[in-house]
Amino acid sequence: MPTGMSWATYLKMFAASLLTMCAGTEVVHRCTGELKTELLGLKKRQEPQISQQ
Secondary structure, three states: OHHHOOHHHHHHHHHHHHHHHHHHHHHHHHHHHHHHHHHHOOOOOOOOOOOOO
């Protein structure tokens, strides 16, 4: 094992690293996808509603 770690510790660290990378890529893809639709004008912009009294 690398640096004398036990298999259990190594697998826990590997799983935590993999889950963190997957979560990070998911966030990045969601943010860039939303930004792309905004830039292309595909997303309807909500204009502030002014109430008349």
